[in-house]
Amino acid sequence: xxxxxxxxxxxxxxxxxxxxxxxxxxxxxxxxxxxxxxxxxxxxxxxxxxxxxxxxxxxxxxxxxxxxxxxxxxxxxxxxxxxxxxxxxxxxxxxxxxxxxxxxxxxxxxxxxxxxxxxxxxxxxxxxxxxxxxxxxxxxxxxxxxxxxxxxxxxxxxxxxxxxxxx
Amino acid sequence: xxxxxxxxxxxxxxxxxxxxxxxxxxxxxxxxxxxxxxxxxxxxxxxxxxxxxxxxxxxxxxxxxxxxxxxxxxxxxxxxxxxxxxxxxxxxxxxxxxxxxxxxxxxxxxxxxxxxxxxxxxxxxxxxxxxxxxxxxxxxxxxxxxxxxxxxxxxxxxxxxxxxxxxxxxxxxxxxxxxxxxxxxxxxxxxxxxxxxxxxxxxxxxxxxxxxxxxxxxxxxxxxxxxxxxxxxxxxxxxxxxxxxxxxxxxxxxxxxxxxxxxxxxxxxxxxxxxxxxxxxxxxxxxxxxxxxxxxxxxxxxxxxxxxxxxxxxxxxxxxxxxxxxx
Numbered sequence: 001x002x003x004x005x006x007x008x009x010x011x012x013x014x015x016x017x018x019x020x021x022x023x024x025x026x027x028x029x030x031x032x033x034x035x036x037x038x039x040x041x042x043x044x045x046x047x048x049x050x051x052x053x054x055x056x057x058x059x060x061x062x063x064x065x066x067x068x069x070x071x072x073x074x075x076x077x078x079x080x081x082x083x084x085x086x087x088x089x090x091x092x093x094x095x096x097x098x099x100x101x102x103x104x105x106x107x108x109x110x111x112x113x114x115x116x117x118x119x120x121x122x123x124x125x126x127x128x129x130x131x132x133x134x135x136x137x138x139x140x141x142x143x144x145x146x147x148x149x150x151x152x153x154x155x156x157x158x159x160x161x162x163x164x165x166x167x
Numbered sequence: 168x169x170x171x172x173x174x175x176x177x178x179x180x181x182x183x184x185x186x187x188x189x190x191x192x193x194x195x196x197x198x199x200x201x202x203x204x205x206x207x208x209x210x211x212x213x214x215x216x217x218x219x220x221x222x223x224x225x226x227x228x229x230x231x232x233x234x235x236x237x238x239x240x241x242x243x244x245x246x247x248x249x250x251x252x253x254x255x256x257x258x259x260x261x262x263x264x265x266x267x268x269x270x271x272x273x274x275x276x277x278x279x280x281x282x283x284x285x286x287x288x289x290x291x292x293x294x295x296x297x298x299x300x301x302x303x304x305x306x307x308x309x310x311x312x313x314x315x316x317x318x319x320x321x322x323x324x325x326x327x328x329x330x331x332x333x334x335x336x337x338x339x340x341x342x343x344x345x346x347x348x349x350x351x352x353x354x355x356x357x358x359x360x361x362x363x364x365x366x367x368x369x370x371x372x373x374x375x376x377x378x379x380x381x382x383x384x385x386x387x388x389x390x391x392x393x394x395x396x397x398x399x400x401x402x403x404x405x406x407x408x409x410x411x412x413x414x415x416x417x418x419x420x421x422x423x424x425x426x427x428x429x430x431x432x433x434x435x436x437x438x439x440x441x442x443x444x445x446x447x448x449x450x451x452x453x454x455x456x457x458x459x460x461x462x463x464x465x466x467x468x469x470x471x472x473x474x475x476x477x478x479x480x481x482x483x484x485x486x487x488x489x490x491x492x493x494x
Contacts, residue, residue: 004473005448006262009441043470046454048355048379051462058465069468070454072355074326074380074413078472081415105381107388108416111423138353138377139361142457147353147361148193148369152376154350159385 017086019043019079024091024103025053027126031060044068045105049137049155052129053103073105080112088113091125099162110165120166168307169338171367172196174331176216177223182234184227188215193366203235204228204253211260218400219330225257225266229273229295233288246287250277263447265401268437305488306332309431312486313396314339316429321347322392324383327354327411328363329398329431337373348374350392354411355380356454380413387424395421395428402432406479407441415475427483434487441476449473
């Protein structure tokens with residue numbers, strides 16, 4: 001494995017406002033619509049515990065010629081703090097005049113985007129892959145136990161994002 | 168006070184240093200035997216121990232080397248040179264960590280001994296041991312201070328691992344009959360929260376629930392958490408700090424939802440502000456591979472910044488530990 005890099009705050013300036021952040025599982029037609037944006041930089045979130053969102057988004061983006069960059073669910077803050085994000089798309093399951101029920105992790109992005117004045121757009125989730133998680137899914141990663149036996153877990157798969165966060 | 172194994176994970180025993188291999192927890196409790204500075208550098212580079220454990224390894228590496236130098240009966244001049252060489256090796260073991268702040272202290276003691284016409288070995292050994300003892304006392308004191316800010320019915324969120332202090336504070340709260348629950352984020356990609364924090368909290372009898380890193384906003388928005396307590400890897404003169412990736416978004420969320428955000432800090436004036444903190448960008452394979460298997464099928468890059476840097480204005484209180492060079 002090659003050496004890790006060490007970067008300072010100034011080193012990120014060249015890539016300011018360059019990243020489009022995608023979160024949740026989007027309908028195929030939304031992804032296909034990104035064909036006109038092949039030169040842009042797309043980041044996708046892991047989507048613990050299943051990583052299903054990352055798998056599906058990666059496959060669909062590859063199909064239209066985009067190689068995304070993966071980050072863990074706790075790394076979005078870094079991107080915002082270094083002013084690297086220009087746009088956020090979150091996938092919602094249902095929506096009304098109050099806001100949306102979207103993939104877990106969406107509210108983090110919405111709050112970060114509000115703080116850093118970055119637009120957040122909600123687009124419909126792909127209803128086909130049913131994202132569900134059993135509580136104990138969190139105790140494992142790719143089949144390997146990563147948490148002590150018997151530990152309590154809390155694994156929501158959706159959360160409410162108020163319309164106040166949206167563009 | 169009941170102690171977590173993570174509170175003091177490196178202990179000198181006979182002619183070696185026993186370092187708790189944190190990568191094996193919670194499955195196994197095993198110690199790696201370190202005999203010299205090369206072994207110390209190895210356990211640090213391979214992340215067998217982290218954060219505070221690495222500082223313990225750094226300080227104890229000098230005690231190991233003093234023993235070896237005495238066995239070889241080196242001259243005082245050669246001992247001074249060797250201590251400086253050891254300091255350089257340790258400084259390079261993890262470039263984004265301020266080990267030089269600690270190795271510099273030990274190197275200065277060696278010079279002080281020479282200037283005062285004292286023998287380097289007993290002087291440096293005595294000062295290093297005293298320094299370690301002082302750190303231990305201050306950390307135990309801080310455990311009590313953490314317990315003091317935790318109230319009955321508190322629901323605390325924590326991230327990564329704070330090397331025993333929160334677990335020990337939770338044990339004190341339990342003794343004091345405070346009903347407290349703690350949510351620990353799993354802390355991808357190394358799972359310190361799942362493997363270490365959930366484990367030691369359970370070991371010390373705390374009520375702990377594990378959550379994915381993506382669930383923190385839901386916890387706060389739903390009122391399941393009323394306090395955040397996290398550690399810090401590095402502090403700036405203006406109060407900004409660096410900590411495990413994921414801390415910044417928790418701090419921002421805490422501010423948004425009006426939740427107090429407490430940080431355990433080690434004050435330092437060596438760095439002015441967060442803009443001066445170097446960030447380690449770790450190799451993409453640490454996200455794209457897990458035990459030799461691809462995590463994501465298809466063509467995918469990855470980006471893994473090791474740390475977040477958090478501005479001081481997001482902090483409600485800093486629970487500081489300060490150890491002076493000449494204590």
